[in-house]
Amino acid sequence: MSLQEWFVSSLTPPRFIGSANYSKILFGDPRFREAVARTVYFTVLAVAAETILGLAMALLFNREFWGRGVLRTLAILPMVATPTAIGLVFVMMYHPTLGVANYLLSVVGLSPFRWTYSSQTALYALALVDVWQWTPLIMLIALAGLASLPREPYEAAHIDGASTLAAFWHITLPLLRPALVVAVLFRAIDALKTFDIIFIMTQGGPANSSETVNILLFNQAFSYFNLGYASSMAVALFAVVLGASLILIKVRRTASW
């Protein structure tokens, strides 16, 4: 399909045009290239924040304390909540004049943002929703990883006079790596595919500033019914996602220090 010129609306049947669609997305369509860059940027931003925050939270909560069960319950709520509904709530919270987000900022003395209503901040505001939803996943996986760590290396390090920070850097992180890499891998794959919240909250706007590949593709296919071209984009998106997964898997294998 990606090798055809295929409009659903037109009367002409699909026409074979070879690799024309691919050369168009590779060389002739700046909008697609920008969308790819935006998708990758969104993913890196969101997943990096989630990993750091999630790891920090896991380290904090990795002990016996009153309210562990409550914490775990709270952690899974954002992950199972319907993205469409969450997007809707964030749209209302982000409202530049009536939204609670700007009110809270003004309470702590910060100047208001225009969040998803400005082309400068829209992508960040969307990434923030993703971080809100998925940081707990990294935290839960890291917590499970921490719980399975052996005690002996820490005792040895303590006897050898290593600081807490050194113990974290040289023992905890390397031992936690496998679990963490898988978590990041799955998060990255899903972040690259993010569609619901973006479509609900901005539809790619304002002025295409949050138009990721998913949104562009969806509009090409189901607003303009340009199915052939959209298919070639879908193949390209799949290649990006697959490439990202392969890179991450490779990183996990080779750099096991």
Place this chain on the structure above:
Amino acid sequence: MVRRGGVRRWLSTVGFYGLAVMFMLPTVFVFYWMITLSLKPQVEATAYPPSFVRFSVSMAGYREVFTKYPFLLYTWNSLVVAAGCTALGLAVGLPAAYSIARWRQQRLALAILVARIIPGIAYLIPWYIFFRRLRMVDTYGALILTHLIVGLPIIIWVMISFFEDVPADLEDAGLIDGCSYFGVFWRVALPLVKPGIVATAILSFVFSWNNFLFSVILAGRETRTLPIAVYTMISYEEINWGTLAAAATLITLPVLLVALVAQRHIVTGLTFGAVKQ
């Protein structure tokens, strides 16, 4: 000395809970805000500065959701599709996972992983043409089949690890005692992986319930599911925040309740592939 140690421990406890609250506050706040907004009358929902604790409770938002829109029909649609998708997913996924785990079909396992990786939107174009040709757009069948694409790989992927934990000796004993392969699967393996089945069933249900992308294209007037209903409401109800929040609350509440009841299973399902390697 003893007293200073006590003070320090007390301070560290306070600091710990302070940090804990700081980290978890955003999670709680968004849900709190959604629910309070849905209970506020129109004037207070859009009041600035917003009221956090003191506001008058009104059911106008909820009343509007049910009177202006066929919300019960949408809820029913969501239920049918999610339940159908889960049942079919388990019927296909459990034997598949068992066979992959028992006979170490690594290539099939990889294929399942690839199915998990492929962007949903890449499926959507072929699905769309396919179901249009079959005149199946706006049927439960189309929705259940497409939602399976999300649910099935998760079911299989998680269940493989569960089935791998079932001792092979146990199954061999069953075979020697005259059980068929299916009998061993049904009477020996399945009862042992019950926690896994519960976990994956819940996950598959939740993912189908939350699905927006497939339903927005393939559902029509009759089979519209809840996420789509909310999306169409946005365009009509730009300013009526109470109604929007009420709809958002109604959609999220069932999944949140399921999560509360079965939290242990959900954690297992969500983190399994990562931790057990």
